[in-house]
Amino acid sequence: MTDAVRAALRAQRIEVPSWAYGNSGTRFKVFAQPGVPRTPQEKIADAAQVHKYTGVAPVVSLHIPWDKVDDYAALAKHAEDLGVRIGGINANVFQDDDYKLGSVTNPDPAVRRKALDHLLECVDIADLTGSRDIKLWFSDGTNYPGQDSIRARQDRLADALQAVYERLGDGQRILLEYKLFEPAFYTMDVPDWGTAYAHCLRLGPKAQVVIDTGHHAPGTNIEFIVAFLLREEKLGAFDFNSRFYADDDLMVGAADPFQLFRIMHEIVSAGALDASSGVNFMLDQCHNIEPKIPAQIRSVMNVQEATAKALLVDAAALDAAQLAGDVLGSNGVLMDAYNTDVRPLLADVRQEMGLDPDPMGAYARSGYFEKIAADRVGGQQAGWGA
Ligand code: AOS
Ligand code: ZN
Ligand code: ZN
Numbered sequence: 243m244t245d246a247v248r249a250a251l252r253a254q255r256i257e258v259p260s261w262a263y264g265n266s267g268t269r270f271k272v273f274a275q276p277g278v279p280r281t282p283q284e285k286i287a288d289a290a291q292v293h294k295y296t297g298v299a300p301v302v303s304l305h306i307p308w309d310k311v312d313d314y315a316a317l318a319k320h321a322e323d324l325g326v327r328i329g330g331i332n333a334n335v336f337q338d339d340d341y342k343l344g345s346v347t348n349p350d351p352a353v354r355r356k357a358l359d360h361l362l363e364c365v366d367i368a369d370l371t372g373s374r375d376i377k378l379w380f381s382d383g384t385n386y387p388g389q390d391s392i393r394a395r396q397d398r399l400a401d402a403l404q405a406v407y408e409r410l411g412d413g414q415r416i417l418l419e420y421k422l423f424e425p426a427f428y429t430m431d432v433p434d435w436g437t438a439y440a441h442c443l444r445l446g447p448k449a450q451v452v453i454d455t456g457h458h459a460p461g462t463n464i465e466f467i468v469a470f471l472l473r474e475e476k477l478g479a480f481d482f483n484s485r486f487y488a489d490d491d492l493m494v495g496a497a498d499p500f501q502l503f504r505i506m507h508e509i510v511s512a513g514a515l516d517a518s519s520g521v522n523f524m525l526d527q528c529h530n531i532e533p534k535i536p537a538q539i540r541s542v543m544n545v546q547e548a549t550a551k552a553l554l555v556d557a558a559a560l561d562a563a564q565l566a567g568d569v570l571g572s573n574g575v576l577m578d579a580y581n582t583d584v585r586p587l588l589a590d591v592r593q594e595m596g597l598d599p600d601p602m603g604a605y606a607r608s609g610y611f612e613k614i615a616a617d618r619v620g621g622q623q624a625g626w627g628a
Pocket of ligand 3: 421454457
């Protein structure tokens with residue numbers, strides 16, 4: 243079993259977001275940090291550090307227009323030269339003044355057209371970067387009862403999604419992300435997994451749901467959603483992060499490592515950890531007060547630890563206990579795995595991969611931060627929330 247566990251841990255792939263490396267903050271304040279990237283190229287260079295020290299984060303998501311460049315093929319080559327590649331393309335229809343009353347669900351057809359054109363531009367960019375995933379998150383919604391027709395907005399959303407779906411090339415897919423609230427507070431047009439699932443079901447097999455772990459009501463059983471969508475073959479990706487209260491975008495696993503383990507147990511037990519499953523394990527976080535690159539390294543390590551524990555679940559014993567109705571026995575099997583310290587195993591696996599067993603220490607000793615802090619003075623790109 244250990245050889246298979248080690249092989250699965252070596253093969254694990256986690257996609258990191260370009261926006262995690264730029265300055266970010268809340269509506270109250272953005273605390274600028276020294277050395278943050280000034281260009282998409284520098285964001286990719288920072289993301290490459292995470293892969294250099296973890297060995298399992300070779301893919302970087304872009305966010306358009308934050309990462310807009312003149313030559314996407316050159317950007318993809320830049321990534322490859324650094325040992326990583328460009329992953330999902332994230333649309334942004336939430337920061338333009340025109341989108342105050344919504345983007346694709348706006349009552350004004352001219353605004354809807356503008357938003358749809360941006361979504362189609364993201365597919366064009368995915369063509370150029372060779373990306374499979376076009377990730378769509380809509381901040382669209384309403385703040386007051388009566389503000390707009392809930393049903394009409396669903397019709398507008400469906401029309402826009404259908405247009406993007408028809409534009410998709412071979413091997414591409416829509417990843418539709420839901421969010422319970424914020425920035426709209428009365429209705430979001432894609433508020434929950436059921437809405438996202440229903441739209442993706444209507445669209446077809448190239449439309450999948452993204453589960454952002456910060457996008458649910460407190461107490462939501464996220465692993466149930468994971469298991470259900472896996473069974474329906476409609477789980478496309480995660481936007482991993484941690485929350486204490488809302489969409490806090492904190493380091494994944496930092497608030498509730500047990501929940502992350504339960505999520506990864508559903509993934510492992512469904513055979514969905516392997517890349518062939520099509521599930522994309524992405525991070526979607528903002529590091530407002532902590533150093534960006536180490537925070538991403540820690541996040542990747544947290545996902546690795548939850549995954550390692552999930553891989554250690556004695557599936558045969560669990561199955562037998564479940565079928566026997568042995569409540570304490572089945573729970574005990576799961577808890578035995580969760581309570582296993584997997585850090586020595588992961589340190590071993592890193593050494594097998596030719597890596598330092600301590601990614602955080604190795605990065606800290608590398609001098610990379612000191613170099614970028616000295617080199618990158620001025621003109622820092624604003625990131626998410628800035
Ligand atoms: C917004 O809350 C969503 O989590 C988005 O996925 C994310 O913040 C970013 O816009 C990337 O799509
Ligand atoms: Zn997200
Ligand atoms: Zn979010």
